[in-house]
Amino acid sequence: MSEDYAAKIKGSREKALLCVDNISVSFDGFQAITDLTVILDRGELRCIIGPNGAGKTTMMDIITGKTRPDKGHVFFTADLEDLTGLPEHEIARRGIGRKFQRPTVFPHHTVRENIELALASHKGVLLSLFSRFTQRERERVDEVLTTIRLQSLQHNLAGNLAHGQKQWLEIGMLLAQDPRVLLVDEPIAGMTHQEVERTAELLNSLAGSHTVVVIEHDMDFVRSIAQQTVTVLHEGKVLAEGPMDAVQSDPKVIEVYLGE
Numbered sequence: 057m058s059e060d061y062a063a064k065i066k067g068s069r070e071k072a073l074l075c076v077d078n079i080s081v082s083f084d085g086f087q088a089i090t091d092l093t094v095i096l097d098r099g100e101l102r103c104i105i106g107p108n109g110a111g112k113t114t115m116m117d118i119i120t121g122k123t124r125p126d127k128g129h130v131f132f133t134a135d136l137e138d139l140t141g142l143p144e145h146e147i148a149r150r151g152i153g154r155k156f157q158r159p160t161v162f163p164h165h166t167v168r169e170n171i172e173l174a175l176a177s178h179k180g181v182l183l184s185l186f187s188r189f190t191q192r193e194r195e196r197v198d199e200v201l202t203t204i205r206l207q208s209l210q211h212n213l214a215g216n217l218a219h220g221q222k223q224w225l226e227i228g229m230l231l232a233q234d235p236r237v238l239l240v241d242e243p244i245a246g247m248t249h250q251e252v253e254r255t256a257e258l259l260n261s262l263a264g265s266h267t268v269v270v271i272e273h274d275m276d277f278v279r280s281i282a283q284q285t286v287t288v289l290h291e292g293k294v295l296a297e298g299p300m301d302a303v304q305s306d307p308k309v310i311e312v313y314l315g316e
Contacts, residue, residue, distance in 0.1 A: 071097040072133045073267050074152075074237055079128035080292075081117055085311035086115045089125070089292035096237065101263035101280045103300075104271045106289035107313050112271045115289070117237050119152050121147040132236070157245055159222040163215025167206050167225055170214050174229035187192045196232065204228040204258065218252030226259060237267045244277050256280045275304075276312070288313065 076094040078122060089111045097219055103237040104112050117123035119130055121144040130139040132150070148154075164172050175193060190199070194313050204224040209217065214225055223243055239247070240259065244252045252274075259281050260269050272278050278286065282300040288309050289295065293315075296306045303309055 066125065069100075072134065073098040074119075074129070074132055076077070076115065077129045077131070079115070079125045079130070081123060081125045086290060089118070091308060092289075092293060094294065096267050096269065099264045099267060101259060101268045101270065101281060101283045103122055103282045103286045104289060105273070105275070105278060105286060105303075105313065106295070109291075110289040111292040112289055113241065113246055114292075116154065116241065116269075116271065119147075119237075119239065120152055126210065144169065148233070148235075151234070152239065153230035153235035153239060154239040155223075155230055155243065157242040159219075160225040161214040161217075161222055161225050161229070163213065166215060167214055167217070168197060168201065168210040169229055170215060171200050171232050174232040178220050185306065200231050202229045203231060203261065205254070209259075213280055218251070220247045220255065221250075223247070227258065227262075228255055231262070234247070235266060237260065237269065240268065240270045242272055243270065244272065244274060252277060279304075 067227070068289060072095050072097040079089055079092045081089050092111065092115065094115070104115070106112055114123060118125050118140065119141065121142055125140055128140070130138055132139075139150065139152075142150075151233060162173060165173065176180055176190075195282065198207070201210050204227060206221060206228065207222060211223070217225065227240070228239075243259070244255055247255065256277065259268055259270060260283070260295065263283060270281065277299055284299065285297060286300050286303045287294060287297045288306075290312050296303050296309050304314060
């Protein structure tokens with residue numbers, strides 16, 4: 057990676073925030089990703105789709121530091137720091153949050169306490185639930201609860217929430233850490249129709265203040281949230297990229313994915 061290359065990206069896409077640059081990785085001889093380049097813009101909601109084994113989860117693993125690529129870089133265009141050389145917790149501190157398919161919350165703590173714990177952990181200090189938060193921190197917790205629409209349930213135990221509510225709480229826990237990029241993996245699995253609709257509203261509301269990347273197989277859901285660009289992966293490469301209407305009518309995409 058060079059400063060000239062990064063400057064070229066900035067010049068061609070002044071809103072560029074994060075660049076996955078020419079990434080390749082193999083596992084036991086299997087080439088999972090080959091020369092993959094994906095550029096994410098500030099405040100966009102990007103949908104990543106593709107058949108099983110296309111490299112979607114591996115790409116997220118590389119962005120978050122769970123997997124080291126054989127070659128290539130991941131960097132924020134503002135500072136050019138190569139994230140691929142950092143441990144997972146340092147990448148998270150630099151502003152990349154990830155939500156997995158299954159929600160991970162603290163079931164024996166209240167909804168509010170879950171948000172407070174996420175806020176405290178991001179600060180890197182050992183705060184207990186009995187520590188005193190500043191007025192601004194309490195206000196931040198309130199803001200997050202309002203965003204995820206769980207303010208009326210803030211004193212309920214997280215373990216008693218419905219499945220969809222747990223998913224929203226985990227998104228809220230990430231929001232408390234103020235990520236620049238929010239990676240969300242199959243957010244609507246197991247949700248009711250009403251929960252799916254509210255999840256679409258939530259993710260759409262986050263775009264603008266955050267860059268949101270959603271991996272999802274449910275094409276109806278993708279159509280409901282795809283605001284600008286959809287990226288289709290196949291065999292570890294970008295098969296197609298563009299507006300939803302163009303992508304879903306692309307013969308190559310229909311052949312390898314939508315026609316399944």
